[in-house]
Amino acid sequence: MRKTERPPFPLTLLWFWFRRTLLVWTGIALAIYLMQIAVCGIIHDNESVKAFLKFLDMFPAVLKIALGGEMVQMGRTPGLIAIGYQHPFVLFLYMLFAVGVPTGFLAGEVQKGTMELILSRPITKLQVYVCAGFLTITGMFALAMVMFLGTVTAVNIYNFGEPIPLDLFFRIAVNGGLLASTVGAVALLAAASFRGRNLAVGVTAAFLVVNYFAWILCQLWPRMYFLRHITLFNYVKGPKVWVGWPLDDIGVLAAVLIFALTAGGIVWHRRDLPL
Amino acid sequence: MKTLEVRSLTKWYGSVRGAEDVTFAIARGEIFGYLGPNGSGKTTTLRCIMGLLRPTSGEVRVLGRRVRAGRGTEHARIGYLPGEFRLWGWPRGRRSLSVLASLGGGDDWKKHREELAERLDLDLNRRVGDLSKGNRQKVGVLYAFQHQPEVLVLDEPTTGLDPLMRQIVLDLIREAADAGATVLLSSHDLSEVSAVCGRAGILREGRLVELAPISKIVQQGQRRLKIWFTDGAPAPDVPTDRLPGVQVIERQPGMLHLAYYGTAEAVLKWIAQFPVDRIATPQTSLEEAFIQYYEIDRPAPQMQAAPAPHKEAPHA
Numbered sequence: 001m002r003k004t005e006r007p008p009f010p011l012t013l014l015w016f017w018f019r020r021t022l023l024v025w026t027g028i029a030l031a032i033y034l035m036q037i038a039v040c041g042i043i044h045d046n047e048s049v050k051a052f053l054k055f056l057d058m059f060p061a062v063l064k065i066a067l068g069g070e071m072v073q074m075g076r077t078p079g080l081i082a083i084g085y086q087h088p089f090v091l092f093l094y095m096l097f098a099v100g101v102p103t104g105f106l107a108g109e110v111q112k113g114t115m116e117l118i119l120s121r122p123i124t125k126l127q128v129y130v131c132a133g134f135l136t137i138t139g140m141f142a143l144a145m146v147m148f149l150g151t152v153t154a155v156n157i158y159n160f161g162e163p164i165p166l167d168l169f170f171r172i173a174v175n176g177g178l179l180a181s182t183v184g185a186v187a188l189l190a191a192a193s194f195r196g197r198n199l200a201v202g203v204t205a206a207f208l209v210v211n212y213f214a215w216i217l218c219q220l221w222p223r224m225y226f227l228r229h230i231t232l233f234n235y236v237k238g239p240k241v242w243v244g245w246p247l248d249d250i251g252v253l254a255a256v257l258i259f260a261l262t263a264g265g266i267v268w269h270r271r272d273l274p275l
Numbered sequence: 276m277k278t279l280e281v282r283s284l285t286k287w288y289g290s291v292r293g294a295e296d297v298t299f300a301i302a303r304g305e306i307f308g309y310l311g312p313n314g315s316g317k318t319t320t321l322r323c324i325m326g327l328l329r330p331t332s333g334e335v336r337v338l339g340r341r342v343r344a345g346r347g348t349e350h351a352r353i354g355y356l357p358g359e360f361r362l363w364g365w366p367r368g369r370r371s372l373s374v375l376a377s378l379g380g381g382d383d384w385k386k387h388r389e390e391l392a393e394r395l396d397l398d399l400n401r402r403v404g405d406l407s408k409g410n411r412q413k414v415g416v417l418y419a420f421q422h423q424p425e426v427l428v429l430d431e432p433t434t435g436l437d438p439l440m441r442q443i444v445l446d447l448i449r450e451a452a453d454a455g456a457t458v459l460l461s462s463h464d465l466s467e468v469s470a471v472c473g474r475a476g477i478l479r480e481g482r483l484v485e486l487a488p489i490s491k492i493v494q495q496g497q498r499r500l501k502i503w504f505t506d507g508a509p510a511p512d513v514p515t516d517r518l519p520g521v522q523v524i525e526r527q528p529g530m531l532h533l534a535y536y537g538t539a540e541a542v543l544k545w546i547a548q549f550p551v552d553r554i555a556t557p558q559t560s561l562e563e564a565f566i567q568y569y570e571i572d573r574p575a576p577q578m579q580a581a582p583a584p585h586k587e588a589p590h591a
Contacts, residue, residue, distance in 0.1 A: 007347045012377040113361030117418070120325055120355040121378035125345035269345055272288075272328050 007122040014131045021101055025139055028093045029146040036150025037157070039084035043077065044158035077160050078168060081151060082238060085172050090147070094176075095208055098140055098184040103200040105132035106191035110273050119273075129192065129268045133261055136184040144177025171241045178253045179236050183208060185260035192268035232256065276339055278303045278426060278457035279324065284333035286319050293319035295481040296333070301459060306452045308468035308489070309461040310565060311478030317461045318358050320478075321430050324459070325355055337426060351380060354424035358431050358461075360415030364404025368392075368414050371403055376421055388421045394443060408435045416444055420451065427451055427458045433467060445471050465565055469493075477568050484568055493564050497522075497534040499557040500542060504529050505550035518545060 084090060106129070109115040118128060151169045186207055190200040215233035217224045228234040235249040277300035286293035294316035301307040311317045322328040324335050329344040342348045362371050369388075376384050392399050397413045406414065412435045419427060427448070433441040448471050452458050462468050468475055469489050477485040477492070485492055504510060507529035513521055518541055525532035529552075535542055539556075546554075 007350070008380060010378050012374055016374050112363070113357075113359060114363055116327060116357050117360075117362065117375055118378065119327055119345070119347070120350060120353070120357070121375055122347045122350040122380065123378050124347050270329075272344075 007124055007127065010121075010123045010127050010131060013118065013123065013128065014134065017105055017131060017135055021104075021135065021139065024100070025097065025143070028097050029143055031093055032090055032143060032147050033150040033153075035087065035090055036081075036084045036147055037154045039087070040081055040151065040154030040158055040160075043080040043083075044154075044160050077162055078165060079238070081154075081164065081169070082172060084151070085147060085169070085176055086238075091212075094140065094143060094180040095183060097143060098136065098180050099187045099201055099204045099208070101139060102132050102136045102184055102188040103191040103197050103204070105135070106188070106268065107194060107197040107200045108191075110195075111197050115273060125269050126265060129188075129265050132191070133185070133188055133264075136188055137181045137257075140180040140184050141177045144173040144180065147176070148173035168242060171245055172236070172238075175236045175241055175246060175250060175253075178250060178257065179232055182232055182253050182257040182260065185257045185264065189260045189264035189267065192264040193271075195274045277301060277336075278338055279307075279459060280336040281320065281324065282334050282336075284320060284323055284335060285331045286316075286323055286328060287331045292316070292481045293328075294323070294478075297478070297481075297483050298333075299476050299483065299486055301457050303457055304452050304455050305474065306448060306458040306460060306472045308472035308475030309459060309478070310463075310465070310468060310475055312463070315478040316481040317478055318430060319481075321355075321358075321428055321459070321461055324428055325350075325353070349426075351422070352425045354419035354422065354427045354429075356415050356419035356427075356429045356432050358434075360412060360418070362403045362411070362414060362418075365402060367400055368397070368403050368406070368417075369399035372399070372414065372418055372421060375418060384421045384423070387423060388417060391417050391420055391447075394447075395440065409437060409440065412436055413440065416447070420447055424451075425456055427456055427460075429458065430461045431463065432460070433462075433464065441467070477565065479568055495564065497536060497563070497567060498539065499524070500533045500535070500539060501555040501557060502531045502533070502546055503552040503554075504531075505552045508550055511549055514545065518542060 106115075109118065115128075119125060148166075148169055151164075152166060155164045155166065183204070187200065187204040190203045190207075191197070194200045194203065211231045211233055214224075214227045214231040218227040218231070218234070232253065235246075235253050237246060237249060240246040240249065279301040281297055281299050284297040285295050297316070297320055299307070309317055309320070319328065323330050324337065324342065326335075326342045326344045326346055326348050335342040338349045338352060340348055366374070372388060373385075376388070388399075395413045395416065397410060397417065401410075403411065403414060412433075416432055419429060419432070429448070432448070433444050436444060445467065448458055448460065452471075458471075460468065460472060472489055474486075474488050475492060476483050485495070487495070502510075509528065510526050510531040513523055513531075513533070515521070518535075520536050521542060522534045523531065524534050533542060
């Protein structure tokens with residue numbers, strides 16, 4: 001019989017969960033990748049771009065914001081390419097992963113009854129949490145990198161008639177990836193705190209909706225501008241990324257991410273699971 | 276040193292009682308039965324032993340180490356079968372068991388797993404979701420036994436199994452104990468407990484109301500006397516004022532079936548004045564003894580702790 005004092009890190013669980021999410025991740029990554037190429041494909045033709053910009057001017061402000069906000073206002077090709085980074089469909093895909101994966105790992109396994117088996121092996125609750133957190137955060141960042149890769153591919157396929165600053169898109173991808181990871185951490189906190197997966201998904205989705213609408217509202221209504229501080233979407237600002245690394249915004253997102261991860265870890269470790 | 280020790284374990288879920296002041300210890304190589312109706316606190320105790328729940332007070336020690344909730348204390352050496360065994364539905368049985376065996380170390384138990392599967396007549400190539408309830412339970416049994424643990428914590432291990440498989444599982448439990456494993460067997464099935472356990476604890480409303488060898492538990496209950504009278508003479512009425520606590524279980528022409536507590540002396544003295552043909556003392560089953568602990572009007576008997584029989588056996 002083997003005698004172990006401290007359980008080794010459960011790489012098996014990490015690998016098992018990774019394989020379980022791989023299909024979903026690949027599907028989302030492919031959609032995001034193709035979306036970037038499609039956006040670049042549409043805008044690389046200058047005549048079409050001009051027509052699009054004229055067409056865009058006729059749109060009400062709310063629609064322009066939804067289509068890409070301040071990046072579009074820049075009126076340049078890179079700004080238009082960046083639409084693919086802020087498109088609601090892309091945001092939806094990110095959030096699908098951010099919400100679905102951590103809740104599936106924690107609350108989902110508890111709900112299925114398999115968490116009782118996992119925890120009856122030489123593994124600590126904290127290790128289980130770290131596995132879920134690691135896959136969520138790295139999964140989100142990997143999606144952001146795939147998004148950037150889509151832009152790189154498109155830049156090599158299409159001729160835009162002007163140099164495309166790929167470093168800008170890398171910064172946006174990192175900043176966006178951090179935003180998505182933060183949402184993932186909030187989902188992890190919800191999954192660690194609530195009894196069922198549906199409740200955890202519901203709470204995270206509500207958090208996202210409130211954030212998103214606060215972001216839209218503060219851009220449309222000057223009186224509500226103060227709301228920008230409470231929405232995570234405020235911390236991915238196009239103009240700031242344009243000129244360099246937005247370290248203050250990255251700092252805010254990282255702080256929220258670390259807080260949510262830590263709080264989730266404490267709650268997960270302390271509470272009795274509803275097995 | 277006992278392999279498994281539970282000391283003054285209390286667990287409250289808010290204002291709802293789970294288990295209260297539960298104390299027992301199990302020696303190496305012993306099979307200990309843990310009995311109680313639904314909601315009596317059996318599963319709560321087992322989950323505290325596994326560190327899945329944080330006790331409100333008290334402590335649990337397994338293999339000499341204090342169990343700390345969520346830390347996987349000595350789990351590499353424990354085989355656990357939860358009351359409701361549920362596994363991922365899509366992987367094949369072999370894959371699921373391999374993943375679980377590999378958690379916290381390598382899966383060195385393939386050969387033993389295959390042997391157990393053969394013995395339980397279980398096809399590990401099938402997806403767990405496609406298995407019948409009984410076969411899923413077999414996977415659960417395999418899960419608990421596959422790594423040849425030193426401690427087995429089993430919650431209703433034979434649920435859903437046919438009598439043949441039930442017997443095989445009981446054999447596995449006996450063999451594990453013979454090889455030195457300590458077994459905690461929680462069950463509703465009293466015949467199962469009396470078949471394999473040397474000692475048992477009985478829970479009532481979260482409290483341990485009995486902790487004794489099975490034979491003693493059976494003896495502590497009501498005792499029975501069957502008296503046949505000569506030539507079918509009518510059975511006399513029992514003088515309840517002189518024989519308090521004596522109950523008539525059955526009365527037929529020429530036969531009286533009585534139940535009593537304590538010694539038979541008073542009953543025999545009374546019966547001696549009648550023409551008795553013969554007397555029999557039917558055995559009280561564990562089931563009958565068990566039911567007496569849950570009779571609503573009867574106060575819970577005082578717990579009489581009995582020492583665990585120490586059994587030396589070769590290390591598994």
